[in-house]
Amino acid sequence: MRYLSADSVFYIIMKAREFDVKVDPEGRDRESDAIDDGCVEILQDYADDATEAELHEALxxxxVDQLHELVALVWLGRGSYSKDEFGEAYAQAVEADPSGxxxxxxxxxxxLLSDYLEEGLSEMGVSIEEFEIGRL
Structure with missing residues (x-):
């Protein structure tokens, strides 16, 4: 990767993971346990929840070069391109949205944004485990 640091991609992966697990709030189960309810609420997506805004801000x-490279990394991670075709994936990302x-x-x-990014990094020879250790 020429434009993105692995640290930047790792941060976006973490924000994307937080965003991906959010679900619409549901009515409380009549038999639910008040102690457990607080644990469930963290996964529910409320209007004042900053998770989406944090991911959008990170992106x-x-x-523009970093955005195009991130798209190419996603496409690499989902199997649309191989590591050897990364330059082609980048060029396609530029063509798809020149201004970004x-x-x-x-x-x-x-x-599955976070999964594709993680797999894309893996294809590029970068292990996410080295970033997770000591940071999570």
Whole structure:
């Protein structure tokens, strides 16, 4: 990767994981345990929850080259391109959105974003485990 640091991708993976697990709030079960209810609420997506905003901000803070490289990494991770075709994936990302303006929304709408990024890093020879140790 020429434009993105592994640390930047790791941060986005963590934010994407938090965003991906959010679910719509549901009515409380009549037989639920008040102690357990607090544990469930952290996974529920409320309007004042900053999780989505944090991921969007992390993506919006990237420059256009970094955004295109992140898209190429996602495509690599989902198997659309091989490591040897990473340059081609990058060129396709540039062609798809030259200004990068819609790229954050595209990435946020990608199911399994964190998984694809993690797999893309793995394909590039970067292990996410080295970042997780001591940080999580």
């Amino acid at each position: 919006a803070n990237l420059n 303006k819609s790229t954050p929304e595209y990435l946020m709408g990608t199911p």
